[in-house]
Amino acid sequence: MLVSSNTLLKDARDKGYAFPHFNYWDSNSIRAEIAAAEELGLPVILAWAEKHSPEIGIDDALALGKYFGSKAKVPVVLHLDHGTDPELVKYGIDNGFTSVMMDASDKDIEENIEITKDIVKYAHTRGVVVEAEIGHVGTNETEDNSMYTEVDAAVRFSKETQVDSLAVSIGTSHGVYKQGTPKLNFERLVELRKAVSIPLALHGGSSSGDDNLEKAVNRGITKVNIYTDLANAALFEAKKDYHTETEMALAQREAMKKLAIHYYEVFGTDSYCYQILK
Numbered sequence: 001m002l003v004s005s006n007t008l009l010k011d012a013r014d015k016g017y018a019f020p021h022f023n024y025w026d027s028n029s030i031r032a033e034i035a036a037a038e039e040l041g042l043p044v045i046l047a048w049a050e051k052h053s054p055e056i057g058i059d060d061a062l063a064l065g066k067y068f069g070s071k072a073k074v075p076v077v078l079h080l081d082h083g084t085d086p087e088l089v090k091y092g093i094d095n096g097f098t099s100v101m102m103d104a105s106d107k108d109i110e111e112n113i114e115i116t117k118d119i120v121k122y123a124h125t126r127g128v129v130v131e132a133e134i135g136h137v138g139t140n141e142t143e144d145n146s147m148y149t150e151v152d153a154a155v156r157f158s159k160e161t162q163v164d165s166l167a168v169s170i171g172t173s174h175g176v177y178k179q180g181t182p183k184l185n186f187e188r189l190v191e192l193r194k195a196v197s198i199p200l201a202l203h204g205g206s207s208s209g210d211d212n213l214e215k216a217v218n219r220g221i222t223k224v225n226i227y228t229d230l231a232n233a234a235l236f237e238a239k240k241d242y243h244t245e246t247e248m249a250l251a252q253r254e255a256m257k258k259l260a261i262h263y264y265e266v267f268g269t270d271s272y273c274y275q276i277l278k
Contacts, residue, residue, distance in 0.1 A: 002066065003075040005099045005223075006129045008043055009165055009199035012222040017268035021045040021201070022260055023081060023227035024061075025052050029234065030068050032253040036260035037074045040270055044074060045099075045223065049081035050088060058088065062096045079131075081225070089119055093128045101167070105133035109153055116161040124162075131201060132161060135169030151191045158196050165199040165223065168192055170216070172204030184212050186219055193220030201225065206232075210266050217267050226263055233259050 005019075012018055024030035024046050037044035046069065048061035056064075062078075069076035080100040083089035089100050102119040104112040116132045123130045134157045135149030149168040158166055170192075171184040192200060199222040205213060206228035213224060234252040242248040264270050 001072065001075050002069045002078055002096075002098050003043070004127070004129055005045060005077040005079065006164060008045075008075075008077065009222050012269075013199045013220075016218065018217040018222050018224050019043070019045055019269055020205075020260065020263040020267055021047055021079065021081070021223050021225045022230060023047045023049055023052070023225070024064070025056055025231070027064055027068075028249055028253050029230060029256060030064055032256035033230075033260050034068055034072050034074075034076070035253070036257045036264065037076075038072065039257070040261060040264055042074060042264060042269055043077065044072070045077040045079055047079040047081040047225070049227070050083050050085065058092060059095075062092070066096050086115060086119060090122055093123050093126055097128065099129045099131065101131040101133070103133050103167075105135065105167075109134070109157065113157060113160050116157075116163055120162050120164075129164040131165045131167060132157070132163045133167040133169075133203070148185060148188055149192060151188070151195050154192055155195050158198055163198065165201055166196060167201040167203050170202070172202060172208050184208070184216065186215055189216060189219045189221070199223065205263075206230075213263075213266055214268075224263070224267060226260075229259060230256050 008019055022033040024033060030046060033044060033046055046065055048065065065078040069078050078096060078098050080089060080092040080097040082103045083092065083101055084103050089102050092100055100123060102116050104115040120130045134154050135147050147169055154166060154168065170189045200220055201223040202216055202221045203225045205224040205226045233255040237252040237255050238248060242251065
């Protein structure tokens, strides 16, 4: 069953837990992530990112997401992650994503606000929720170019755009960390949580360390994006000696499922009030 993330993230914000957000890039990954959610009896946020386009285009991603999402025994949020092209984001809104992220965080704040406002207006008239980013979560694959989210900017951005949730930058990065777990700015996170009422998302959750992620959730993060860890779990299995491709695929699916369950536990999702499912 495909649902909006609106109620889920507000409940997480109010009760102090978070939802893991899992990127999928093929049928094996999406099946593993849904299997984890079904085993726990919990909703799941499944995301396709614009950067996955060379491997799986938006139409194929929508077909997979709508097919497996409609069959799932738990609520499924189908999310478009890091959409940088407004026209692509609008296409996703019109064709089945129940949640989208308009990422104009590389623009100056004025342009970010204007682009996001347009997407929010378009999405809300169609019953779709919108996430945006202020500050910038960089990548460790080339260089760390993250910029912390400024509190005053976040307040202004949330008020002027009426966005439903906000991705903030407190020291995580996309990709693999080269020098161990990152040092996160929890003081900035606490300031942001006090100043901004909407749910806050943390990108670059993979390999950030369970202690760091637990602290982030306890201080106000309500959604944590996980991709690289899942991809690496599948890659690790692919390097083993299996007799058949089917054997390898099943092992990869099991590894991804176990990791997804682990993150549900880290974020406290498995102990939240189940009334939200009713």
